[in-house]
Amino acid sequence: VKLRDLRTPCLAVDARTLDHNLAAMARALPGARLRPHAKAAKCTALARRQAALGHRAFCGATARELEGLAAAGLGEDLLLANETLDASRLGRLDARITVAVDSLETIEAAVAGGVREVLIDVNVGLPRCGCALEQAGRLADLARGRGLSVRGVMGYEGHAVGLPERAARKRACDAAMALLAAAHAQVGGEVISAGGTGTFDLNGLATEIQAGSYALMDTAYAKLGLPFRPALWVEATVISTSAGFAVCDAGLKSLGMDHGNPGIEGARVWFCSDEHTTFAPDPESAAPLGARIGDRVRVWPAHVDPTVAYHETLHLVDGEDVVESWAVDLRGW
Numbered sequence: 459v460k461l462r463d464l465r466t467p468c469l470a471v472d473a474r475t476l477d478h479n480l481a482a483m484a485r486a487l488p489g490a491r492l493r494p495h496a497k498a499a500k501c502t503a504l505a506r507r508q509a510a511l512g513h514r515a516f517c518g519a520t521a522r523e524l525e526g527l528a529a530a531g532l533g534e535d536l537l538l539a540n541e542t543l544d545a546s547r548l549g550r551l552d553a554r555i556t557v558a559v560d561s562l563e564t565i566e567a568a569v570a571g572g573v574r575e576v577l578i579d580v581n582v583g584l585p586r587c588g589c590a591l592e593q594a595g596r597l598a599d600l601a602r603g604r605g606l607s608v609r610g611v612m613g614y615e616g617h618a619v620g621l622p623e624r625a626a627r628k629r630a631c632d633a634a635m636a637l638l639a640a641a642h643a644q645v646g647g648e649v650i651s652a653g654g655t656g657t658f659d660l661n662g663l664a665t666e667i668q669a670g671s672y673a674l675m676d677t678a679y680a681k682l683g684l685p686f687r688p689a690l691w692v693e694a695t696v697i698s699t700s701a702g703f704a705v706c707d708a709g710l711k712s713l714g715m716d717h718g719n720p721g722i723e724g725a726r727v728w729f730c731s732d733e734h735t736t737f738a739p740d741p742e743s744a745a746p747l748g749a750r751i752g753d754r755v756r757v758w759p760a761h762v763d764p765t766v767a768y769h770e771t772l773h774l775v776d777g778e779d780v781v782e783s784w785a786v787d788l789r790g791w
């Protein structure tokens with residue numbers, strides 16, 4: 459099958475760039491130093507590649523991701539890096555399951571669901587999940603009192619990972635990890651789980667880094683100067699042209715837009731609507747894109763995770779050849 463034969467819009471992944479990204483991360487964070495986050499690609503075939511490179515502990519954001527990983531035989535050590543009030547599906551899995559907890563309610567849910575291991579999730583500056591630092595020790599005692607094994611702490615510095623300037627990113631990460639270290643002193647345990655693609659080499663505290671985007675990347679992370687390159691694009695067809703602009707058939711229903719407009723090489727993207735992206739040749743580009751009806755264009759998403767979640771298949775390509783097609787089999791909840 460050729461890339462040209464695929465119906466558009468569809469997700470394409472450059473197989474060599476993916477290999478490069480996976481290998482670069484495996485060199486930087488070998489084995490258990492990386493706990494790949496499955497939410498970015500939602501794909502057990504990709505997770506298998508990561509496992510083959512030595513990363514056999516995964517995390518996910520949904521029960522569905524953990525279920526799928528367990529069913530694929532990747533259940534050696536799975537972390538729900540998220541809060542849940544219904545752990546019953548997790549407790550039934552034939553896998554080692556740990557869940558993040560940040561309240562009495564989530565501790566009770568873990569117990570009721572038959573989950574035996576938890577991490578105390580600490581708010582390290584991102585106003586999302588995680589308990590206050592002062593609560594960490596108390597929650598760990600509560601969890602232990604309810605018969606759970608507390609493996610350690612988690613604290614995701616999501617407010618730091620995307621900061622464009624490396625020194626600022628490092629400062630924000632250090633401040634977040636100072637909080638997590640203080641929480642860990644209260645909680646104990648062997649695991650300090652934190653980090654993401656933007657802080658994979660800046661986080662000096664975490665025993666394991668929860669990066670996911672690094673494998674496929676996106677234009678937002680590409681601006682940070684990381685050693686990972688964009689591997690994923692939405693393959694689209696030019697369906698209409700007018701004086702000064704062109705339109706392709708990939709719109710916001712095939713692209714995660716929360717990090718902004720996608721990129722098209724040699725073009726300026728004007729806007730996306732449901733099933734269209736309108737773009738114009740970029741006069742400042744070395745090769746301004748003069749698109750004609752029927753041309754294929756590569757639309758590079760600004761945010762990988764939601765983009766992948768819109769699609770059923772990731773097509774791995776080598777040049778013009780589609781070498782494999784992987785199901786995005788961890789979608790849904």
Ligand SMILES: Cc1ncc(COP(=O)(O)O)c(C=O)c1O
Nearest residue numbers: 539614654655656668669670671
């Ligand atoms: C809990 C958690 N850990 C880690 C990550 C890191 O992911 P990424 O590789 O995209 O930076 C995320 C992403 O949002 C997350 O929510």
